[in-house]
Amino acid sequence: MIRLDDLAEDVRAAVAAARERVAALHAELPRNELVVWTAGNVSERVAGADLFVIKPSGVSYDELAPEVMVVCDLDGTKIDDGTDERLQPSSDTAAHAYVYRHMPEVGGVVHTHSTYATAWAARREPVPCVLTMMADEFGGEIPVGPFALIGDDSIGRGIVETLSGSRSRAVLMANHGPFTIGKDARAAVKAAVMVEEVARTVHISRQLGEPTRIPQSDIDSLYERYQNVYGQHGPSEEQQR
Numbered sequence: 001m002i003r004l005d006d007l008a009e010d011v012r013a014a015v016a017a018a019r020e021r022v023a024a025l026h027a028e029l030p031r032n033e034l035v036v037w038t039a040g041n042v043s044e045r046v047a048g049a050d051l052f053v054i055k056p057s058g059v060s061y062d063e064l065a066p067e068v069m070v071v072c073d074l075d076g077t078k079i080d081d082g083t084d085e086r087l088q089p090s091s092d093t094a095a096h097a098y099v100y101r102h103m104p105e106v107g108g109v110v111h112t113h114s115t116y117a118t119a120w121a122a123r124r125e126p127v128p129c130v131l132t133m134m135a136d137e138f139g140g141e142i143p144v145g146p147f148a149l150i151g152d153d154s155i156g157r158g159i160v161e162t163l164s165g166s167r168s169r170a171v172l173m174a175n176h177g178p179f180t181i182g183k184d185a186r187a188a189v190k191a192a193v194m195v196e197e198v199a200r201t202v203h204i205s206r207q208l209g210e211p212t213r214i215p216q217s218d219i220d221s222l223y224e225r226y227q228n229v230y231g232q233h234g235p236s237e238e239q240q241r
Contacts, residue, residue: 002051002079004071011049015081018044018053018185019066025189026055026064032193034112035061041090044185045100045107050074052100056087074101076153091150098156099181103164108185110192113177116199117142121172127199130211135219136226137194139167147174155179167223170195 004012025042029035038061043054053069070089071081076097078089090096096109112118120127120142127142129135134142145162148154159179162171169191170180178195182188205211214222 001077002073004079004081007049011046011051014047014049015051015053015071016066018046019069019071022053022055022069022185023064023066025185026061028189028193029110029112030061032196034114034192034196036113040112041092041096041110042185042189043090043093043096043109046071051079052096054093054096055090056083057090059087072097092155094151094153095155095159095179098153099159102156102160103181105183106181108182108188110180110182110185110188111177112192112196114192114196114199116203117170117172117196118177119203120144120199121177122175124174126172127195127202128211128213129219130202130205130213131198132214132222133194133201134198135214135222136230137191137198138170139223140216140219141168142170142172142178142195142198143168145171145173145179147176 004015022042022044029040034040038058041055043052045052051071051073053071056068056070068083068087070083070087071079072089072093073079074097076093092111099106099109124144126144129141143162145158148158155173158173159171169182170178172178180188180191180195182191202211
């Protein structure tokens with residue numbers, strides 16, 4: 001078994017930093033009403049190592065602190081990380097591990113059971129791209145992934161199959177709920193917040209009638225602008241908002 005104490009000093013420092021970020025980011029899930037009780041999880045890949053940090057299983061959000069975050073290898077096996085050996089990683093760890101093994105560009109994964117996004121998942125229906133916010137954030141509709149049981153890497157395989165080659169950073173796993181990915185855990189949490197917001201808004205819109213889809217060419221333009229122009233990109237950028 002890998003022992004945290006045997007790893008290089010820079011790796012141990014990266015693990016400690018990831019634990020701090022992951023613990024803090026978990027507070028965003030109840031704050032944004034994306035989870036109830038102990039459901040949901042955030043993980044982040046450890047820079048410079050084949051490891052990731054994830055929430056422990058069944059622990060209250062009020063009790064989540066850096067020192068109880070669990071460190072796993074990319075097979076989803078808990079390493080000897082200094083936590084109580086009884087403290088096991090999230091039940092979704094195998095799914096997170098599969099994503100990290102097969103999508104090296106992904107640095108963070110989030111799973112919630114947020115109400116509106118999960119309602120769309122229960123219907124096995126993609127959220128259509130009818131909002132500029134969706135075009136900006138996801139580059140199109142929010143797709144639906146296959147039904148899979150918890151316990152092995154089946155969910156992870158469904159996430160990878162659905163999102164590989166897609167601009168969407170969110171997938172609605174059928175009859176389960178949303179999983180989101182990002183360059184780091186913060187980006188994945190942002191995607192989780194945004195997918196719930198657009199799922200809610202589109203649901204409300206459908207109560208008034210069928211919403212109008214945005215043409216693909218406009219989706220492409222909106223996505224390109226938001227990803228490459230919007231926000232702060234440093235003083236060399238000619239356009240900033």
